[in-house]
Amino acid sequence: MSEIMKSAKETIAERVAKEMRNGDLVNLGIGLPTLVPNYLPDGVDVILQSENGFVGLGPVKDEVSKDLVNAGGQPTGIRPSGAFFDSLLSFSLIRGGHVDVTVLGGLEVDQNGNLANWIIPGKMVPGMGGAMDLVTGAKKVIVAMEHCSKKGAPKILKECKLPLTGKGVVDLIVTELAIFRVTIDGLVLEELQEGVELETVMEKTEASFTIDSNLKTEQLN
Amino acid sequence: MSEIMKSAKETIAERVAKEMRNGDLVNLGIGLPTLVPNYLPDGVDVILQSENGFVGLGPVKDEVSKDLVNAGGQPTGIRPSGAFFDSLLSFSLIRGGHVDVTVLGGLEVDQNGNLANWIIPGKMVPGMGGAMDLVTGAKKVIVAMEHCSKKGAPKILKECKLPLTGKGVVDLIVTELAIFRVTIDGLVLEELQEGVELETVMEKTEASFTIDSNLKTEQLN
Amino acid sequence: MNKLITIEEARELFRDGMTIMSGGFMGVGTSEKLVSAVLASEAKDITLISSDTSLEETGVGPLISNNQVKKVIASHIGTNPITGKKMIAGEIDVELVPQGTLAERIRAGGSGLGGVLTPTGVGTMVEEGKATLEIDGKEYLLEKPLHADIAILKAYKADKAGNLVFRQSARNFNPIMALAADLVVVEVEELVEVGELDPDTVVTPGVLVDNILV
């Protein structure tokens, strides 16, 4: 794929894919996160969970089954190594720390690792579905989102204004501009996406952050 | 079976069997309670639970399976209508009020419906197994035991002296002499076993009890 | 005991003010026939417990449109715009529950537990009005059990004793709800004789099932 043609979403998904380790049990939110499997490095295969009741999410094979949908309600498939279970075991896997990575979109993230992505008061309320359990229980929570809102407003804030999905739950933020790690001391800028300048990230990020000492110096100029 | 030949245990089991209704889910303790199914009235069939993980306990068929034992660890069988499950669902059935009747032996029962049947301090400690869950969760708890200890001491007491299995859990006490119902006002003598005189029951029962107004007058003489 | 009922008999089961649990996730694993029986019953003021309110025309969606529901307890209502509109208009009370917590609350209600101690929702709106407990240095919400008058479920196969097996992702909340209602009614795609299901593969034991609708 040509770098020039790559959209923000593709850039984000590709970078998130590098966080996966072979054999990880992974739960992907609806939308952008579902692009991640397209970019898995060679030799890395992950097991996808669908929180409505199975592991081994895969492409639809042969024919569509009315009883087999993903967590978005869309027809899907299951790998031969997969297994079905009820919602209870599904969330035991999630809350019990058996899910290695979850990748979710975000409306807002803040420097304390708080995430807001389930409700905009005054507008329609979709509900949190499984998102609150996922951010609470998964071993690693990656927020994969565009750096700013459609109106250009920063989404990485000093403090979330929207109602939270989880408090202090985020481990990594991946945008088309940069990658931030959340630590107990706050946000650390770990990486700039290719061709992005530090100045741009500083301008478009409301949150305070420190810069990782390993950030390549050529990236900083 | 000749009435003359009937042992105390048989008398008790036969009377307990009359408490069962067709289709009841029943859990029977080890020992005397396991005799109950032999005396089910015509037209009454019950489903037996084995708390180690199935419903539909039945006699061994054809051949013994190493993987199929009852809650006493003895080889057993399962009816065609039975189902296996894990210990978790087994105790959800028990604690969740899905078991209609449990029948357990007793070391001591008292007039407040307390039951002691799992430990004698200073002697060996077997452990409570599933008994505490059963007396807490089953809809109806029947204690089926001989009226007095082997030494002739009353087992139906004003207050249990042994450590309790459950507090205020007993619904019915069936002995070879009498049947007591436990109410919020205390014990009610509901029935005398055939040929037993009230005097005998009063003599061999330490607990206070009232006499049910329906107790047949001929029984009282 | 004969557990089989007709659709006409099913209609007679529903009353005004009942709490009804329905299995299914976005309509998959929801009994269409039993939803139609609730519609036909014209029971009002229902409290509906379900993963979501599906789409307008699928799953439990029609119950919302038909003005039979006064309260919804669910993890997601966004796919059925009618639910949101009625909520904003004050016609339906919506209690949003994280999906895993919903499953646990139903299980607690059916398993004799006093509640659920979950870390999910700590520090969020979900915490409001609830007791929190610190246990070994970590904070948990005390979430209360849920129980229903009737559970309307969907299974793939049942034998005449009510033993159930499910198919693929249509299992979801169905087996949990079988524990947590006074009356459990199941629509099945296929009814078989007792002895045709392997007791090792039964997911919900027949002792939990009161009525079967084919």
Add this chain to the structure above:
Amino acid sequence: MNKLITIEEARELFRDGMTIMSGGFMGVGTSEKLVSAVLASEAKDITLISSDTSLEETGVGPLISNNQVKKVIASHIGTNPITGKKMIAGEIDVELVPQGTLAERIRAGGSGLGGVLTPTGVGTMVEEGKATLEIDGKEYLLEKPLHADIAILKAYKADKAGNLVFRQSARNFNPIMALAADLVVVEVEELVEVGELDPDTVVTPGVLVDNILV
């Protein structure tokens, strides 16, 4: 990923001071091979979590006789007289837990819950030292989660991805313990290729299983 291990590799998994959960009820559904691996490892000061301590010569019984266990958490020890003798002699600490509570505590430990709120044991010795909560007028004990370093399990069949099915009453605590240990090792009677188990009949998904011993 290859999950298969040899009995020699299994022996290397055990260390002094570990907490080990073992599936099984009176030895039925207990892995004899993995028990023998623990024996061969000579690991000491083990905390053993199990339904019971079986008989002297079956299930986890030999671990008791071999002086490897410093603490037992179980619902029943009466069928193995060695456990009782060692308890009275002060050589083994025994924590007796109602069987249903034991199952729930293990599940809580494997499901991220802060504890279990159970009515079982209220007003008995089991209540001693525990917090009680009154919820909607009824009293419950707060029972803490259990978690282990290793779970040694027994299943009937596994595929190479670790998906498990169990047979008859040998299922018991095995699927619950698969949730609640850092390392989950399973002895199976039969190993099949991926694709040979129907995903609808799998009881324990392979994602919970680390190692398989045939």
